[in-house]
Amino acid sequence: MRKKRRHLRHHVSKRKLHCMMLFNLGMYPDPNFYYLTKYDGYGCLILLKDREILLVPPMEYQRARKTVKGTSVKMYKKDFWDVLRKHARGKNIGLDYNSITLSFMKVIRKEMRKKSFVDISPVLREQRAVKTQDEIKTLKKACSISDKILKRFFSSFSRFRTEKQAAQFLETEAVKEGCGLSFPPIVASGSGAAEPHHAPKDTPIKKGFCIIDFGVKYNGYCSDTTRTVYVGKPSEKDKEIYNLLLNAQKDVVSSVRPGMRCSEPHKMIMHKLGDYGRYFIHGLGHGVGVEIHELPNLKPKSKEVFENGMVFTVEPGVYIGSRLGIRIEDTVLLDARPKVLTRISKDLRIIKKSG
Amino acid sequence: MRKKRRHLRHHVSKRKLHCMMLFNLGMYPDPNFYYLTKYDGYGCLILLKDREILLVPPMEYQRARKTVKGTSVKMYKKDFWDVLRKHARGKNIGLDYNSITLSFMKVIRKEMRKKSFVDISPVLREQRAVKTQDEIKTLKKACSISDKILKRFFSSFSRFRTEKQAAQFLETEAVKEGCGLSFPPIVASGSGAAEPHHAPKDTPIKKGFCIIDFGVKYNGYCSDTTRTVYVGKPSEKDKEIYNLLLNAQKDVVSSVRPGMRCSEPHKMIMHKLGDYGRYFIHGLGHGVGVEIHELPNLKPKSKEVFENGMVFTVEPGVYIGSRLGIRIEDTVLLDARPKVLTRISKDLRIIKKSG
Numbered sequence: 001m002r003k004k005r006r007h008l009r010h011h012v013s014k015r016k017l018h019c020m021m022l023f024n025l026g027m028y029p030d031p032n033f034y035y036l037t038k039y040d041g042y043g044c045l046i047l048l049k050d051r052e053i054l055l056v057p058p059m060e061y062q063r064a065r066k067t068v069k070g071t072s073v074k075m076y077k078k079d080f081w082d083v084l085r086k087h088a089r090g091k092n093i094g095l096d097y098n099s100i101t102l103s104f105m106k107v108i109r110k111e112m113r114k115k116s117f118v119d120i121s122p123v124l125r126e127q128r129a130v131k132t133q134d135e136i137k138t139l140k141k142a143c144s145i146s147d148k149i150l151k152r153f154f155s156s157f158s159r160f161r162t163e164k165q166a167a168q169f170l171e172t173e174a175v176k177e178g179c180g181l182s183f184p185p186i187v188a189s190g191s192g193a194a195e196p197h198h199a200p201k202d203t204p205i206k207k208g209f210c211i212i213d214f215g216v217k218y219n220g221y222c223s224d225t226t227r228t229v230y231v232g233k234p235s236e237k238d239k240e241i242y243n244l245l246l247n248a249q250k251d252v253v254s255s256v257r258p259g260m261r262c263s264e265p266h267k268m269i270m271h272k273l274g275d276y277g278r279y280f281i282h283g284l285g286h287g288v289g290v291e292i293h294e295l296p297n298l299k300p301k302s303k304e305v306f307e308n309g310m311v312f313t314v315e316p317g318v319y320i321g322s323r324l325g326i327r328i329e330d331t332v333l334l335d336a337r338p339k340v341l342t343r344i345s346k347d348l349r350i351i352k353k354s355g
Numbered sequence: 356m357r358k359k360r361r362h363l364r365h366h367v368s369k370r371k372l373h374c375m376m377l378f379n380l381g382m383y384p385d386p387n388f389y390y391l392t393k394y395d396g397y398g399c400l401i402l403l404k405d406r407e408i409l410l411v412p413p414m415e416y417q418r419a420r421k422t423v424k425g426t427s428v429k430m431y432k433k434d435f436w437d438v439l440r441k442h443a444r445g446k447n448i449g450l451d452y453n454s455i456t457l458s459f460m461k462v463i464r465k466e467m468r469k470k471s472f473v474d475i476s477p478v479l480r481e482q483r484a485v486k487t488q489d490e491i492k493t494l495k496k497a498c499s500i501s502d503k504i505l506k507r508f509f510s511s512f513s514r515f516r517t518e519k520q521a522a523q524f525l526e527t528e529a530v531k532e533g534c535g536l537s538f539p540p541i542v543a544s545g546s547g548a549a550e551p552h553h554a555p556k557d558t559p560i561k562k563g564f565c566i567i568d569f570g571v572k573y574n575g576y577c578s579d580t581t582r583t584v585y586v587g588k589p590s591e592k593d594k595e596i597y598n599l600l601l602n603a604q605k606d607v608v609s610s611v612r613p614g615m616r617c618s619e620p621h622k623m624i625m626h627k628l629g630d631y632g633r634y635f636i637h638g639l640g641h642g643v644g645v646e647i648h649e650l651p652n653l654k655p656k657s658k659e660v661f662e663n664g665m666v667f668t669v670e671p672g673v674y675i676g677s678r679l680g681i682r683i684e685d686t687v688l689l690d691a692r693p694k695v696l697t698r699i700s701k702d703l704r705i706i707k708k709s710g
Binding site for chain 1: 382383414417418450452453454455456457458460461474476519523526527530531533538550551554646647648
């Protein structure tokens, strides 16, 4: 945590800033603020060249001090802006343009006159793409929890009558494990499987391929897994398409190396899918961390290059009209070689009957 | 829904705008976008003087058409900004400054050159403070679901060993009811009860007052209830303070009338709490709707005036150092007279033993 903030403080000097200010004052924890502090309460983090200050309201003071080490924690009462002005002297101030709304910026400009503001979000976006050892440990744990939940989920699958029931099982298990969700779970059967962002419905699970896309948030870090099961009896053709996709996914995952362009795997998968490539209609993957979508992007136009410590998804899919949808997704860590963190089996599960 | 959008479209002419644009492109549904459409997928709503258009990606087209009636739903593919520019002609464009980040504004300015932008968030904030009949129905349902869950919660309370277990029970029940959460549940026992925003801990529930603050999100609308129980045997003094607060809360709730200033109830509660007023350290309440905090504010400096159709909380508390914390909160609808929507009993529950 300290190292992350120190890295950012180098940029204070490098960019001739007086300080950077990161706010957490909204309903949802701000991703960059949380990334730098692991503290999710209200506050403002001020990073100066040679020190750092965390301003919090009195009711959060004890908790903030316990959570954030190596930072001077100070209280504000009704004098938030006074205290802020006192610590954030100087003209040039770095702000996270990805999190500050136009309304809040009006307030900042009113309260902090005669300042110049600079966008520091690109620095943070790049920094977050490469994970620290601590972050990798947390991400591994998130993935192993979701593996455990998905195992229980598939053992119970034949009991679920509707997509919604199935999705609720996943949500409830996440709560039991003391986790949040990376995103609302997707359970998409029948023609719904052909809609990549299908919302689970209150209607019976249909025959055919059924996509389950699920991730937990453990200590603020996300996991992301997709598996596709078959409800009923798949034809030989169905199995053939599934295995084509599965083998393509495995091959592409294992070919990722540091130094490779992040646009490369998308090309590879298109090549491996052959004629079925035209049924693959979304990006191949995305970085995973405190947010479910971060750098690197595994898209054809991606500019990033793979580095050790990156954690990302590889999730090709085949969606044929309203007839069929299959997607297979893992969360992968690059550590010299790619390591799949979501380890639940990818072999086709055939569910004889549902409900 | 149509009425709400029509109301906003009046402001297009009134403020000499060509159109308003509301975006929903982030991880969490944008509150104003959802308020106007009840559709939570990606999209952009364009409101013109005489018509309205909802732009959505292909994978959301069917769902958007089913959800949003009275609007022309159109698809975009990779040409999002082209399609947007086609429909949003004219110079003056209204935007919701409460939801657009500085980063996104950079993109908007780049893609929509030579336009003038106007903040429409104040209009929306005011509009949302007074609920429609449909919204009231949904809010009533949210409150009745949370009543049901809290009833089960209190019957099970003596079984919970830790605050976290108790909070997880509430979360799990919300999922079972097909609901989300208004906010992470608060279960604060012992000295934790004296911290208004206490995060549930993995340690045993302590003796003394224990505050439970909980709300569900049903069809996008929030409920908000706080009850305080006593674990162990309360002293006569404890009961006295509890009942002082309870009676003050009831009196203040029942005195609210249309036309009254929203700052008034705070003064009344301070008067009724007498010497204990100095232990009441936060605002008395807030509006409730698609967000858990909206207008009106029931604070000493509040400028709003009560109107029929407003839905808000009344939540006085007494927090004495680290010794004791009590809070009692209802969600209330103003409909000529105040109607308490969260109907679970407020009499002091005494839990002999926990765990």
